[in-house]
Amino acid sequence: MQRIQPESISEIVETVRSCAEARRPLAIEGSGSKSGLGRPVDAEAMLSLRGLSGIRVYQPDELVLTAWSGTPMREIWDALAEKRQHLAFEPAASTLYGSGNDAGTIGGVLAGNLSGPRRPSAGAARDHFLGFSAVNGLGEEFKAGGKVVKNVTGYDLPKLLAGSMGTLAVMLEVTVKVLPAPEKQRTVMMPVSDVVAGHRCLITQLQEAFEIDGAAFLPASVAARSSVDLVRARGSALALMRLTGSPVSVADRCAALRAAVGSPTEELHSARSQALWSEINEVAALLPAELTALWRLSVPPASGAKIAAELGEGGDWLMDWGGGRLWIARRNATVEDTALVRKVVEALGGHATLVRGPEHLRKAIDVFPMEAPPSLLQRMKAAFDPHGILNPGRLYRDW
Amino acid sequence: MLTMPALDEEAISAREQVAADLARLVAPASVIAAPAALKAYESDGLTAYRQPPLVAALPGNTAEVAAVLRYCHERKLKVVPRGSGTSLSGGALPLADGVLLGLGKLNRILEIDYDNRCAIVQPGVPNLAISHAVAERGFYYAPDPSSQIACSIGGNVAENSGGVHCLKYGLTTNNLLGLEVVLMDGDVMRVGGRHFDAAGYDLMGILTGSEGLLGVVTEVTVRLLRRPPTARALLAGFASNEAAGEAVAAIIAAGIIPAGMEMMDRPAVAAVEDFVHAGYPLEAEGLLIVELDGTVAEVDELMGHVQAIAQQKGATSLRVSQSEQERLTFWAGRKAAFPAVGRISPDYYCMDGTIPRSKLPLVLNRMAEMSQRFGLRVANVFHAGDGNLHPLILYDANKAGDLERAEQFGAEILKLCVEVGGVLTGEHGVGVEKRDLMPTMFSEVDLAQQMRLKCAFDPEQLLNPGKVFPTLHRCAELGAMHVSGGKLPFPDLPRF
Numbered sequence: 001m002q003r004i005q006p007e008s009i010s011e012i013v014e015t016v017r018s019c020a021e022a023r024r025p026l027a028i029e030g031s032g033s034k035s036g037l038g039r040p041v042d043a044e045a046m047l048s049l050r051g052l053s054g055i056r057v058y059q060p061d062e063l064v065l066t067a068w069s070g071t072p073m074r075e076i077w078d079a080l081a082e083k084r085q086h087l088a089f090e091p092a093a094s095t096l097y098g099s100g101n102d103a104g105t106i107g108g109v110l111a112g113n114l115s116g117p118r119r120p121s122a123g124a125a126r127d128h129f130l131g132f133s134a135v136n137g138l139g140e141e142f143k144a145g146g147k148v149v150k151n152v153t154g155y156d157l158p159k160l161l162a163g164s165m166g167t168l169a170v171m172l173e174v175t176v177k178v179l180p181a182p183e184k185q186r187t188v189m190m191p192v193s194d195v196v197a198g199h200r201c202l203i204t205q206l207q208e209a210f211e212i213d214g215a216a217f218l219p220a221s222v223a224a225r226s227s228v229d230l231v232r233a234r235g236s237a238l239a240l241m242r243l244t245g246s247p248v249s250v251a252d253r254c255a256a257l258r259a260a261v262g263s264p265t266e267e268l269h270s271a272r273s274q275a276l277w278s279e280i281n282e283v284a285a286l287l288p289a290e291l292t293a294l295w296r297l298s299v300p301p302a303s304g305a306k307i308a309a310e311l312g313e314g315g316d317w318l319m320d321w322g323g324g325r326l327w328i329a330r331r332n333a334t335v336e337d338t339a340l341v342r343k344v345v346e347a348l349g350g351h352a353t354l355v356r357g358p359e360h361l362r363k364a365i366d367v368f369p370m371e372a373p374p375s376l377l378q379r380m381k382a383a384f385d386p387h388g389i390l391n392p393g394r395l396y397r398d399w
Numbered sequence: 400m401l402t403m404p405a406l407d408e409e410a411i412s413a414r415e416q417v418a419a420d421l422a423r424l425v426a427p428a429s430v431i432a433a434p435a436a437l438k439a440y441e442s443d444g445l446t447a448y449r450q451p452p453l454v455a456a457l458p459g460n461t462a463e464v465a466a467v468l469r470y471c472h473e474r475k476l477k478v479v480p481r482g483s484g485t486s487l488s489g490g491a492l493p494l495a496d497g498v499l500l501g502l503g504k505l506n507r508i509l510e511i512d513y514d515n516r517c518a519i520v521q522p523g524v525p526n527l528a529i530s531h532a533v534a535e536r537g538f539y540y541a542p543d544p545s546s547q548i549a550c551s552i553g554g555n556v557a558e559n560s561g562g563v564h565c566l567k568y569g570l571t572t573n574n575l576l577g578l579e580v581v582l583m584d585g586d587v588m589r590v591g592g593r594h595f596d597a598a599g600y601d602l603m604g605i606l607t608g609s610e611g612l613l614g615v616v617t618e619v620t621v622r623l624l625r626r627p628p629t630a631r632a633l634l635a636g637f638a639s640n641e642a643a644g645e646a647v648a649a650i651i652a653a654g655i656i657p658a659g660m661e662m663m664d665r666p667a668v669a670a671v672e673d674f675v676h677a678g679y680p681l682e683a684e685g686l687l688i689v690e691l692d693g694t695v696a697e698v699d700e701l702m703g704h705v706q707a708i709a710q711q712k713g714a715t716s717l718r719v720s721q722s723e724q725e726r727l728t729f730w731a732g733r734k735a736a737f738p739a740v741g742r743i744s745p746d747y748y749c750m751d752g753t754i755p756r757s758k759l760p761l762v763l764n765r766m767a768e769m770s771q772r773f774g775l776r777v778a779n780v781f782h783a784g785d786g787n788l789h790p791l792i793l794y795d796a797n798k799a800g801d802l803e804r805a806e807q808f809g810a811e812i813l814k815l816c817v818e819v820g821g822v823l824t825g826e827h828g829v830g831v832e833k834r835d836l837m838p839t840m841f842s843e844v845d846l847a848q849q850m851r852l853k854c855a856f857d858p859e860q861l862l863n864p865g866k867v868f869p870t871l872h873r874c875a876e877l878g879a880m881h882v883s884g885g886k887l888p889f890p891d892l893p894r895f
C-alpha cells in the first residue's frame with residue numbers, strides 16, 4: 001500500500017481531491033494504533049495524519065483544548081496532567097485495538113468514539129467532542145461545531161464524526177472539552193459468590209447518591225489475573241465501585257457506600273485503584289496471545305448478568321458500566337458464532353462489536369452492526385463522501 | 400426582513416381538501432382548519448414573528464404521525480413540527496402553505512425503569528413532569544431549560560436544550576439513550592435504546608438539535624440521575640464585571656465544576672431586585688450565583704474554597720445560603736430575570752450567544768457602546784460557567800423602528816460573539832431568528848455540507864423548511880456543488 005504522509009493542510013486537501021477525481025479509495029490513519037478495529041479497508045493508498053500533530057490551543061479555565069487530529073494521546077494527556085485536568089471519557093491507553101504499545105492519536109480516539117469506565121457518569125468521547133475542521137470526500141475543507149463548551153449552532157456534526165471510523169471525513173483540527181481531574185480515587189471491592197449477586201449490588205448502589213464513577217464486575221478467573229495484589233489475592237469474583245473527587249468527599253462517600261453495601265468489603269486506594277481501572281479499561285485480562293475473538297457489547301445495564309451468563313462461556317469476560325458494557329472473549333471466531341452473539345444481544349436491546357478478531361472474519365461479517373435502515377446510513381455516507389473513497393468498508397460492509 | 404420559502408399556491412388553494420384528507424388519518428377533531436382556531440399556533444416563544452399555518456394536525460400516536468407525514472410527503476406538502484411552542488428562535492414558526500404537526504397529544508410517560516436509570520416518555524411530556532414523576536425515588540432528569548414547566552421533551556430533543564445546570568450535567572444530547580423518530584416519508588425508525596452509544600453513525604447525536612429538520616420525534620428514552628443529597632448556593636457581588644469574570648475563571652482553574660454558575664450585570668440585578676426582593680446587592684456591577692451540589696461534606700469543603708476565591712477576587716458582598724429556603728430565594732431572582740426585565744420595558748429581545756469566557760469584559764464593553772449607538776438599554780444574564788450570554792435588549796414594539804433596531808442590535812451582538820471565537824447560539828437554536836447570520840460563522844462549503852446531510856433525510860426538503868439555513872438549494876444540485884471564490888453556481892436559482 002502506498003503511504004502518503006502530508007505535512008500540511010493543503011497537501012491533505014489535494015490528496016483527497018485527487019483521489020476523489022480518480023475515484024481512488026483511500027485508507028485513513030492516525031498512528032495506526034487501532035488498525036485492528038473495523039473491517040479491512042481495500043485501498044491502494046493510505047493517508048497518514050501522523051504529520052498533522054500538535055496542540056494548537058489549550059485554555060484550562062475555558063475547559064477546551066484544540067489540537068491537530070494526529071496529535072499523540074500521550075502528548076495530550078501530559079499537557080492536561082500538568083494543569084490537573086483530564087479527558088473525562090477516559091479513553092484507554094492500550095493496545096486493545098491493534099498492536100504495538102501506542103495509545104494512538106486524538107483523531108483516532110474520536111473517530112472510534114472510544115470511552116472508558118467513566119462513560120456512564122461523564123459521557124462518551126462523542127459528548128466531549130465540541131468541534132472540528134475536516135476534509136470531506138470531495139476534497140473540500142469544512143468545519144462544524146465550535147470551540148466553546150456550549151453550542152447548538154447548526155447540526156451537531158461532531159457527534160456524527162465520533163464513531164464514524166474515518167468514513168465521512170478526514171479530521172484536521174479537533175476541539176474537545178476538558179475537565180478538572182479528580183484529586184483522589186478509591187475503589188470499594190466486594191467479594192461475591194457469582195455474577196448475579198455482584199451485578200445486583202452494582203445496580204442497587206448505582207441508584208443511590210454515591211456518585212459512583214466506575215462500576216465493574218470481574219469473574220473469579222479474571223480477577224485472578226489482575227496485576228493488583230489485593231484483587232488477585234481475593235480468590236473470588238468481585239464487584240468493584242470507584243469513587244473519585246476531593247479527599248474529603250471520597251472518604252465520606254466511601255464510608256457511606258460500604259455501610260450501604262452491608263456485606264464485607266475492602267478499599268483500594270490511589271495507586272492500586274488506578275491500576276485496577278486501567279486494567280479494566282484496557283481489558284488486559286482478556287488479551288492473551290491465543291485470543292481469537294473479543295466482543296464489546298453495549299446493553300441495557302440491568303441485562304448485563306443475563307447476557308454474561310448466556311455468552312460468557314469459560315469465564316473469559318468482564319463487566320463494566322454497571323452491567324451496560326460487556327467484554328467477552330469467544331473461542332470461536334466464526335460467522336456462526338457472530339450470529340449467536342448478535343442474536344442474544346439484540347433480543348435484550350443493544351449491540352455487539354467485534355473489536356479483535358482475525359482478518360478473514362472481520363472481512364466476512366459486519367464488525368459494527370447496522371442500527372438504522374441501511375439506505376439511510378448509505379445516504380448519510382454519500383452526503384459526505386459521494387464517491388465512497390474514504391475508508392471504504394471499514395465501518396459498513398459495502399461502502 | 401425575513402423571507403420564507405416561495406409559497407406553494409396550490410397547497411393554499413387546497414386547504415379544505417387537505418384538512419378533509421388529514422381528518423381521515425387522525426381523529427377528525429384533531430384537525431384544525433378554522434382561521435380563528437389556527438391563530439393559537441401562529442407563533443412560538445419568538446413572538447415577533449407570526450404566521451398561522453395552512454392547517455394543524457394533532458396526531459395521538461406514532462402511527463398517526465407516520466400517516467400524516469406519509470400523506471404530506473406524497474402531496475409534497477411542507478410540515479412544521481411543534482411541541483409546546485416555547486422556542487425562542489422561531490423553530491416552530493408555521494408556514495402559510497404548510498401543515499403544523501402538533502405533538503402535544505403524545506403526552507404520556509410510558510415507563511420508568513430505575514434499574515436501567517431511564518424513563519421512556521412521549522414527546523409532548525413537559526420537561527419538568529419527568530422529574531416530578533421520579534422525585535419520590537430521589538431521581539430527576541437533569542437538563543432544566545428555564546421554560547421547563549411548559550417546554551416538551553420532544554422540543555428539547557429538537558433544540559438540544561440546555562439550562563442552568565448544563566456545565567456539570569450536560570445538555571439534552573448528553574442525557575438521552577434512545578429515540579423513536581418518524582422520517583418525512585413516514586418511515587418509523589428507532590435509534591438507541593436503554594444502552595449507551597451507537598455502534599456506528601450516531602443518528603441520535605445528529606437528530607438531537609436538528610431543529611425539526613431531519614425527523615419528528617415520537618418517543619424519547621431519557622437518562623435519570625440520582626438527586627444529590629444537598630445543594631448550597633453562594634451569592635457574591637463584585638465591583639466590576641471583570642472581577643466577577645476572574646472569580647469564575649479561578650473557580651474552574653481550582654478544579655471545581657459547580658452545578659450552576661450564573662452572572663448578572665447591574666441593570667439585570669436592579670430589575671430583578673425590584674421585582675423579587677431576593678436581597679441582591681444593588682451596588683454590585685457583577686453578581687455571581689454559584690451553586691454546589693453533592694454530599695454535605697463535599698459541598699461544605701468546596702464552598703469554603705469558592706468563598707476564599709471570591710474574597711481573593713475582591714467580592715464586595717458574600718452570602719452563603721444557610722437553608723434550602725434561602726438557596727431557592729437566591730435562585731428566585733435569577734429565574735425571574737426575564738419577567739423582571741419585562742416589567743421595566745414594554746418588550747425585550749433575548750439573545751443567546753456563547754463566547755470564550757475570557758472575552759467577557761471586551762464583549763460587555765462593546766455591548767455598552769452598541770447600547771448607546773442604538774439608543775436601547777440592555778441587561779445581561781449570563782451562564783458564566785460555560786460562557787453562554789443572554790443579553791436582554793429592551794425596546795418598545797409600539798415605537799416605530801424600535802423592533803428593527805433591537806434586531807439589528809441583537810445581530811451585532813451575535814456577530815461579535817463569533818468574532819471573539821464564540822458561536823451564534825448556545826442553547827436557543829438557530830430557527831428563523833439567527834438563520835440569516837449563519838454565514839458569519841459558517842462558509843458556503845460548511846453550510847453546503849450540512850444541507851447535504853439534510854438531503855439524506857428529507858430530499859424534497861419538506862420538513863421545517865425556512866429554518867436554520869439561509870439559502871435553499873435543491874438537493875440534486877448540492878451533490879455536485881463546487882464553490883469557487885465564495886460564488887455559488889446557478890445564481891438565478893430562487894433562494895430564500
